[in-house]
Amino acid sequence: MAKRIDVSGLSAYYGNHKAIDDISMTVEPRSVTAFIGPSGCGKSTFLRTLNRMHEVTPGGHVEGKVMLDDENLYGSGVDPVAVRRTVGMVFQRPNPFPTMSIFDNVAAGLRLNGSYKKSELKDIVEKSLKGANLWNEVKDRLNKPGSGLSGGQQQRLCIARAIAVEPQVLLMDEPCSALDPISTLAIEDLIGELKERFTIVIVTHNMQQAARVSDRTAFFNLAAVGQPGKLIEIDETERIFSNPSVQATEDYISGRFG
Amino acid sequence: MTSPSLTDTPPPPAGNDVHSAVSGKAVRPGDRIFLGFSRGSGIALLVIMAAIAAFLTYRSVLAISGDKANFFTTLDWNPTGVEPKFGIAVLAFGTAVSSVIAMAIAVPVAVGIALFISHYAPRRLASPLGYVIDLLAAVPSIIYGLWGALFLVPHLTGLYSWFDDYLGWTGIFAYGDGAARSLFTVGILLAIMILPIVTSVSREVFLQVPKMHEEAALALGATRWEVIRMSVLPFGRSGVISASMLGLGRALGETMAVATVLSPSFLINTSLLDPGGGTFAQNIASKFSEADEFGQDALIASGLVLFVITLLVNGAARLIIARRKEYSGANA
Numbered sequence: 012m013a014k015r016i017d018v019s020g021l022s023a024y025y026g027n028h029k030a031i032d033d034i035s036m037t038v039e040p041r042s043v044t045a046f047i048g049p050s051g052c053g054k055s056t057f058l059r060t061l062n063r064m065h066e067v068t069p070g071g072h073v074e075g076k077v078m079l080d081d082e083n084l085y086g087s088g089v090d091p092v093a094v095r096r097t098v099g100m101v102f103q104r105p106n107p108f109p110t111m112s113i114f115d116n117v118a119a120g121l122r123l124n125g126s127y128k129k130s131e132l133k134d135i136v137e138k139s140l141k142g143a144n145l146w147n148e149v150k151d152r153l154n155k156p157g158s159g160l161s162g163g164q165q166q167r168l169c170i171a172r173a174i175a176v177e178p179q180v181l182l183m184d185e186p187c188s189a190l191d192p193i194s195t196l197a198i199e200d201l202i203g204e205l206k207e208r209f210t211i212v213i214v215t216h217n218m219q220q221a222a223r224v225s226d227r228t229a230f231f232n233l234a235a236v237g238q239p240g241k242l243i244e245i246d247e248t249e250r251i252f253s254n255p256s257v258q259a260t261e262d263y264i265s266g267r268f269g
Numbered sequence: 270m271t272s273p274s275l276t277d278t279p280p281p282p283a284g285n286d287v288h289s290a291v292s293g294k295a296v297r298p299g300d301r302i303f304l305g306f307s308r309g310s311g312i313a314l315l316v317i318m319a320a321i322a323a324f325l326t327y328r329s330v331l332a333i334s335g336d337k338a339n340f341f342t343t344l345d346w347n348p349t350g351v352e353p354k355f356g357i358a359v360l361a362f363g364t365a366v367s368s369v370i371a372m373a374i375a376v377p378v379a380v381g382i383a384l385f386i387s388h389y390a391p392r393r394l395a396s397p398l399g400y401v402i403d404l405l406a407a408v409p410s411i412i413y414g415l416w417g418a419l420f421l422v423p424h425l426t427g428l429y430s431w432f433d434d435y436l437g438w439t440g441i442f443a444y445g446d447g448a449a450r451s452l453f454t455v456g457i458l459l460a461i462m463i464l465p466i467v468t469s470v471s472r473e474v475f476l477q478v479p480k481m482h483e484e485a486a487l488a489l490g491a492t493r494w495e496v497i498r499m500s501v502l503p504f505g506r507s508g509v510i511s512a513s514m515l516g517l518g519r520a521l522g523e524t525m526a527v528a529t530v531l532s533p534s535f536l537i538n539t540s541l542l543d544p545g546g547g548t549f550a551q552n553i554a555s556k557f558s559e560a561d562e563f564g565q566d567a568l569i570a571s572g573l574v575l576f577v578i579t580l581l582v583n584g585a586a587r588l589i590i591a592r593r594k595e596y597s598g599a600n601a
Contacts, residue, residue, distance in 0.1 A: 096490030
């Protein structure tokens, strides 16, 4: 159900511009790994290389290896579409399909992957919405459009949609930055529950959030504007926030820059 | 730019001093002129519309009250006889049939081209292609008419014989011989004529689909076609409907191209491929110059019907769009 990610020597480009340089790291299964760092340091770009969403951007391409257990996501003969079915993603702004009902939103990924009986579909949708702590709020209006929910509910709907297809890994790109504190808390609690089943990688600008939800934290930085972003260090979250091994990390954590 | 802080503000002048910082006329001359101008324009538009409607209605009433036959069901157009008899049945049939054929051909093709330009074609190809499409919209309709009459008509006889061989048993696709100056040919020509407008409006809408909707589908493991089905088409639906209605409006009212291609007759043929029939606009154009005053009234009455049909089509389109509003991308 949850797989280990092993990245080695990964660089990503937008056309000729190198956005991230030579990143290697391991993401442990059934844990939460947080990416922190100043804006433009490439943490979101790096996240998007993990499910091959980076190359959707015109000119985007990648060098290096991303191993999901023992399979290289960038190997020849790997279908990026199949990768994205295995590695789910939640975005910064909640993006439920506006024309679909709540039910259809959650079922969307399942319908792409194959045919399900109506009863099966109903069970999975219920299970996913319960998994996203949204079931009690929406069970009476599953046929209403998803865009009618509040921002926090929409984001949980997107999480339900992502986990409905039982991915190996769940990537979250600043999932709470468009939400109010109460919705943020709900999502953070949910992340704590989801890590029992999935490998979770979360990009966040909020260091308290990284400290609260993650087991391991990776700090990214860039030498100067226009330079590619680099991984400075990755370690146990507790260590990163108390006694990091690199000075730049400590400066960032303690608010001396960034 | 520095914003004034409280300490910079000069102390408020005392009492009823007219030169205080906030005194002055409530309405400035510029505002007044612009208000007058824009209000006047709005009123002028309504007055013009009302004048057109009144004119059409008045002359139509004259015509219909002078008509000795049923205006809606008569298959004849003879307003000059001692007993004037004329009706719009043939024109309504011809207009509806040719427009439906045009829409059935043009809308799917236009949506296909628009999707190709917006989502499939490499960028180097997409913008010249879009430019060519826009250029097609600028070709005058008489040019289409000449091309239709001189090229399309002689080259369609082969296709029509093929239709007759395989679909002739349906009746509506039966074809004898003779020039292919039929409603079906008109439909094909109209389809080509409305293709650019439907394409370019649809393309604009497809290009406006928010990136995040497309990424939502991509992240679930959707292929390119599935992204289009899940994100692009639902978002663009109301836009495509509007584009189609624009095209339909042009098809309903198209005059010169139809008049050039069709061989008009006051008959309703069971076969769409047989020459003959007519449309509102074509009938008005070909009869107006020779009509006497009552004949003109009769043509104006048919024009009023076309006007009402166009209004109904637009109203229906708005209704469709409004009903889907809750599900549209606008509120996301």
